[in-house]
Amino acid sequence: MRFDDIVINKTIEKLLKGQDYREEVINAINLEFLDFALDFFKQILEAKINDTNINLQWYKKHFINNSKIEPNEAAIFAGMNKKTISNIYGSATKEIVLNVANTNIDYLESLLETLGDNGENIGINIKISYKEISVELNLSESLLVINALATKKIALRGGAWSSIGKRVEKPLMLALCQQCRVEKDFIDDAIFKKNGELDFDREVDFKLYNFDKSKEYKVEVKLMGKGNPESADAVIARDTDIFIADTLSVQNKNQxxxxxxxxxxxxxxxxxLEDFRVILEKLNIPTKYTKKDSNLT
Structure with missing residues (x-):
C-alpha cells in the first residue's frame, strides 16, 4: 500500500508532537478499502448483468480467469493474497498466482456446496443496485464476495503497517534535524545499501557526524509497538548509535x-525536539539551535 505525501506529513507532524500516528494509517486503509469495495461491487453488477452462467462460473470468468484482471487482484478475488502465495510457494510469478487462485476458488466452491447441502436455514443475499438496475447474489456468491473483501482488508492492513515505517523514516529524521537546526554538513541521508560481504545486515536509516567528523553516528528509526523484540536485534545487527522509536518498553530501554x-x-x-537536542549535544553533533528556537516549538 502506498501513502501520499499528505498522510506522510501528517504522520510526521503527530510523531514530533508525541501523538499517536496510527489514526492516519487507519484512515488511509479504510479509504482505499472502501474505494476497492465500491469498484468491486460495480464490476460484479456488470458481470452478472452480462453473463448467464449458473453457479460460480460467471465469477471465475470475470474475476479469476480474466486477462484484464491483474494476477494479484485475481488472487484477492479468490481469497488469497500475493504475499501469502509467495511465502508458501517461494515465488509469486503470474503463472503461480493464477494457478493458486484457480485452485483456491475451486476449493472454496466445494466448501460452499457442502454448506448448502447441510440444509441450514441461513439466508445471506447481497443486493447491488445502480440507478434502476440491480442484481442479487445467492448465499454462495455472497459468501465468496465477503471472503474476497476480508482478504483485501487483511492485505491492506499488513502492507500499510510495513510501508508507513519505511516511508516515514527518512522524512522524520530530516524533520527532526531541521527543527533542531542540525547543520547540513553533518547529515548524511543517502540510501545506504547492504554490504553483501558481511554475514549480517548493517544497513542503517541515517547518519550524523560530530563537529570534526571524526565520529560517525548511525541512526535507526522504528515505528513499532511496545515490546517489539525486533528493536534490540536491529540495533545490534546494524551497530546503531542513535535509536528513534514511536514506543519503547522498559525492557527495550534497558537493553x-x-x-x-x-x-x-x-x-x-x-x-x-528538546530530548533530541540533548542527544545531539551529548554526541557533539553541531546545531544552530538556541533557546529562542525552543520557544517556537
Whole structure:
C-alpha cells in the first residue's frame, strides 16, 4: 500500500508532537478499502448483468480467469493474497498466482456446496443496485464476495503497517534535524545499501557526524509497538548509535542503555525536539539551535 505525501506529513507532524500516528494509517486503509469495495461491487453488477452462467462460473470468468484482471487482484478475488502465495510457494510469478487462485476458488466452491447441502436455514443475499438496475447474489456468491473483501482488508492492513515505517523514516529524521537546526554538513541521508560481504545486515536509516567528523553516528528509526523484540536485534545487527522509536518498553530501554545507545521515544513525549537536542549535544553533533528556537516549538 502506498501513502501520499499528505498522510506522510501528517504522520510526521503527530510523531514530533508525541501523538499517536496510527489514526492516519487507519484512515488511509479504510479509504482505499472502501474505494476497492465500491469498484468491486460495480464490476460484479456488470458481470452478472452480462453473463448467464449458473453457479460460480460467471465469477471465475470475470474475476479469476480474466486477462484484464491483474494476477494479484485475481488472487484477492479468490481469497488469497500475493504475499501469502509467495511465502508458501517461494515465488509469486503470474503463472503461480493464477494457478493458486484457480485452485483456491475451486476449493472454496466445494466448501460452499457442502454448506448448502447441510440444509441450514441461513439466508445471506447481497443486493447491488445502480440507478434502476440491480442484481442479487445467492448465499454462495455472497459468501465468496465477503471472503474476497476480508482478504483485501487483511492485505491492506499488513502492507500499510510495513510501508508507513519505511516511508516515514527518512522524512522524520530530516524533520527532526531541521527543527533542531542540525547543520547540513553533518547529515548524511543517502540510501545506504547492504554490504553483501558481511554475514549480517548493517544497513542503517541515517547518519550524523560530530563537529570534526571524526565520529560517525548511525541512526535507526522504528515505528513499532511496545515490546517489539525486533528493536534490540536491529540495533545490534546494524551497530546503531542513535535509536528513534514511536514506543519503547522498559525492557527495550534497558537493553539500549546496556548497549550504550542513545534513544528517543516519541509517543506521549511532549519534549521530543528538546530530548533530541540533548542527544545531539551529548554526541557533539553541531546545531544552530538556541533557546529562542525552543520557544517556537
Amino acid at each position: 539500549l542503555k546496556s548497549l550504550g545507545i542513545e534513544y528517543l521515544e516519541l509517543k506521549n513525549n511532549q519534549n521530543c
